[in-house]
Amino acid sequence: MNDVIDLIDTRKPGVTDLDIKSAEEQLGVVFPKQYKELFKLSNNAQIDEWTLFPIKDSKNLKRTWDDIVRQNQDVRDEGMADNLISIGEDGTGDKLCFRIVDTVMDGKIYIWYHETEELEELASNLKEFIVSNSEFEDEIDEDE
Numbered sequence: 001m002n003d004v005i006d007l008i009d010t011r012k013p014g015v016t017d018l019d020i021k022s023a024e025e026q027l028g029v030v031f032p033k034q035y036k037e038l039f040k041l042s043n044n045a046q047i048d049e050w051t052l053f054p055i056k057d058s059k060n061l062k063r064t065w066d067d068i069v070r071q072n073q074d075v076r077d078e079g080m081a082d083n084l085i086s087i088g089e090d091g092t093g094d095k096l097c098f099r100i101v102d103t104v105m106d107g108k109i110y111i112w113y114h115e116t117e118e119l120e121e122l123a124s125n126l127k128e129f130i131v132s133n134s135e136f137e138d139e140i141d142e143d144e
Contacts, residue, residue, distance in 0.1 A: 001037040007134035009046040015055045023055045026069045032107035034126040048133040052088040079117040
């Protein structure tokens with residue numbers, strides 16, 4: 001993920017392996033490798049209009065209280081399927097998600113539309129999602 005970190009709008013400090021492991025244990029999942037790599041570099045990243053939920057940072061509890069665990073356990077939308085883990089939002093109620101398939105978290109990025117409760121695949125992995133939603137990608141599209 002070092003090769004795409006410059007495409008991310010925010011530079012909040014990353015979290016430790018212990019913080020990531022704690023979130024995984026509380027949610028009963030194992031995050032995809034790219035997700036863990038990103039969160040070691042930057043917690044609560046902003047990618048275009050999407051904000052990824054932070055992982056609770058043991059060194060910064062105040063700023064990370066509204067973390068991925070809270071979003072999936074305490075304030076989870078009732079219409080969201082049990083096999084989805086919400087990883088971010090765009091401020092409209094729509095959520096970025098990973099899907100759990102046969103007890104394993106799929107690395108694909110999905111959008112869950114809160115109004116229709118429909119699910120759509122956005123990217124085959126987190127890196128692809130970051131690149132396709134970066135300003136750099138827009139510039140490439142404009143030049144072609």
